[in-house]
Amino acid sequence: xxxxxxxxxxxxxxxxxxxxxxxxxxxxxxxxxxxxxxxxxxxxxxxxxxxxxxxxxxxxxxxxxxxxxxxxxxxxxxxxxxxxxxxxxxxxxxxxxxxxxxxxxxxxxxxxxxxxxxxxxxxxxxxxxxxxxxxxxxxxxxxxxxxxxxxxxxxxxxxxxxxxxxxxxxxxxxxxxxxxxxxxxxxxxxxxxxxxxxxxxxxxxxxxxxxxxxxxxxxxxxxxxxxxxxxxxxxxxxxxxxxxxxxxxxxxxxxxxxx
Amino acid sequence: xxxxxxxxxxxxxxxxxxxxxxxxxxxxxxxxxxxxxxxxxxxxxxxxxxxxxxxxxxxxxxxxxxxxxxxxxxxxxxxxxxxxxxxxxxxxxxxxxxxxxxxxxxxxxxxxxxxxxxxxxxxxxxxxxxxxxxxxxxxxxxxxxxxxxxxxxxxxxxxxxxxxxxxxxxxxxxxxxxxxxxxxxxxxxxxxxxxxxxxxxxxxxxxxxxxxxxxxxxxxxxxxxxxxxxxxxxxxxxxxxxxxxxxxxxx
Numbered sequence: 038x039x040x041x042x043x044x045x046x047x048x049x050x051x052x053x054x055x056x057x058x059x060x061x062x063x064x065x066x067x068x069x070x071x072x073x074x075x076x077x078x079x080x081x082x083x084x085x086x087x088x089x090x091x092x093x094x095x096x097x098x099x100x101x102x103x104x105x106x107x108x109x110x111x112x113x114x115x116x117x118x119x120x121x122x123x124x125x126x127x128x129x130x131x132x133x134x135x136x137x138x139x140x141x142x143x144x145x146x147x148x149x150x151x152x153x154x155x156x157x158x159x160x161x162x163x164x165x166x167x168x169x170x171x172x173x174x175x176x177x178x179x180x181x182x183x184x185x186x187x188x189x190x191x192x193x194x195x196x197x198x199x200x201x202x203x204x205x206x207x208x209x210x211x212x213x214x215x216x217x218x219x220x221x222x223x224x225x226x227x228x229x230x231x232x233x234x235x236x237x238x239x240x241x242x243x244x245x246x247x248x249x250x251x252x253x254x255x256x257x258x259x260x261x262x263x264x265x266x267x268x269x270x271x272x273x274x275x276x277x278x279x280x281x282x283x284x285x286x287x288x289x290x291x292x293x294x295x296x
Numbered sequence: 297x298x299x300x301x302x303x304x305x306x307x308x309x310x311x312x313x314x315x316x317x318x319x320x321x322x323x324x325x326x327x328x329x330x331x332x333x334x335x336x337x338x339x340x341x342x343x344x345x346x347x348x349x350x351x352x353x354x355x356x357x358x359x360x361x362x363x364x365x366x367x368x369x370x371x372x373x374x375x376x377x378x379x380x381x382x383x384x385x386x387x388x389x390x391x392x393x394x395x396x397x398x399x400x401x402x403x404x405x406x407x408x409x410x411x412x413x414x415x416x417x418x419x420x421x422x423x424x425x426x427x428x429x430x431x432x433x434x435x436x437x438x439x440x441x442x443x444x445x446x447x448x449x450x451x452x453x454x455x456x457x458x459x460x461x462x463x464x465x466x467x468x469x470x471x472x473x474x475x476x477x478x479x480x481x482x483x484x485x486x487x488x489x490x491x492x493x494x495x496x497x498x499x500x501x502x503x504x505x506x507x508x509x510x511x512x513x514x515x516x517x518x519x520x521x522x523x524x525x526x527x528x529x530x531x532x533x534x535x536x537x538x539x540x541x542x543x544x545x546x547x
Binding site: 119121 | 416507510514
């Protein structure tokens with residue numbers, strides 16, 4: 038498969054001298070479904086920000102389709118959609134439909150094409166009945182779906198979701214998983230940044246684990262050793278290992294189940 | 297905080313162009329400031345009937361309307377107090393102040409009708425289109441800033457201001473929950489709140505700016521201003537008639 042992103046010796050040092058990313062070498066191909074996981078502060082969101090060119094490497098490079106990402110911003114913006122964890126701040130329209138139309142209108146499409154894409158994205162996000170509502174009146178789950186719809190309307194080749202399950206109820210999580218499944222089917226490259234592996238890892242082609250800014254694992258999810266998860270501050274999502282499942286019948290202990 | 301409180305109302309007014317409605321609002325305001333009592337009552341009735349038939353909500357209008365009462369009261373005090381003949385207050389000045397209050401009320405009603413039936417983005421598209429026409433193609437090619445897109449500036453400011461107030465509310469709630477205000481408020485306690493509030497607001501603005509960038513914001517974005525229809529022509533004619541009548545009333 039053709040290469041989409043390539044990080045070569047990517048490092049990011051903050052002004053206070055701490056290192057956010059240390060010498061990351063990673064290739065992501067077209068049509069892949071990748072989950073980037075790691076404990077809080079491991080650098081997973083920072084890595085995603087480098088992919089979309091909103092953070093600058095202090096060493097190394099990120100390439101998008103073989104060209105330095107920060108020198109290929111025009112193509113990057115057309116092809117890669119990014120959804121922040123904080124969906125409130127990325128809403129840019131007075132109504133739901135206007136917000137979804139924001140991206141397509143920047144692509145200088147015709148009004149008819151913008152309308153069609155907006156409608157399609159709203160249907161995919163199950164927001165077609167909320168198109169005239171004001172975004173601030175939406176629930177947390179609906180706002181997350183709106184943010185995704187805003188990206189989908191640009192018909193990107195790749196979608197990056199940063200902590201898409203944060204603060205969502207079960208039904209909303211299912212909606213996000215359904216959208217991810219649909220995107221995977223349609224061949225869109227998906228990069229999910231999350232530590233909630235039990236919700237999405239089943240769909241992923243590859244798992245990438247970061248810890249302390251370093252790449253610790255990159256491979257098929259099934260090839261990851263159960264101990265690897267706990268070693269890097271993650272709950273192992275494998276059957277029989279996830280520690281927080283509720284046992285049927287009588288509850289005998291409040292202690293998490295030991296693998 | 298957002299005056300463009302547009303909700304999807306099932307009314308034909310929402311389908312009238314923002315430009316023609318804006319023109320009518322200017323004409324009504326001009327006429328209201330020059331008409332006598334009877335035409336004013338007719339305008340007031342017309343605005344109330346328009347609101348009722350177009351199913352625009354009267355609710356939420358109470359609190360802002362109180363401000364008009366205060367203005368009328370101020371007008372009465374300013375006009376009537378110490379008339380110079382030894383009296384404390386001249387009651388004969390009250391009708392003029394009541395008329396002033398009525399004029400403000402009519403402008404308020406029509407302005408409300410305008411805001412609840414107009415999408416800010418529609419107005420913004422007209423503004424950006426006008427800016428592009430004024431700048432011309434030469435200037436457009438060289439201007440690569442958001443300043444060339446007043447419609448987007450309007451939309452962002454309408455989004456940003458409520459968020460700033462929302463941030464203030466969150467900071468204040470968090471402080472209250474941690475016993476802020478139980479003792480005398482001291483500057484030392486208020487400053488960290490202010491710092492957090494400013495930080496949150498700046499951070500929110502930066503995230504919005506990044507979201508715009510990531511969604512490929514371009515000042516040359518597609519604009520889709522609504523085309524003027526027959527109903528807009530009717531609105532323009534009505535506005536012009538009001539202007540003429542206002543001119544006659546002044547004479």
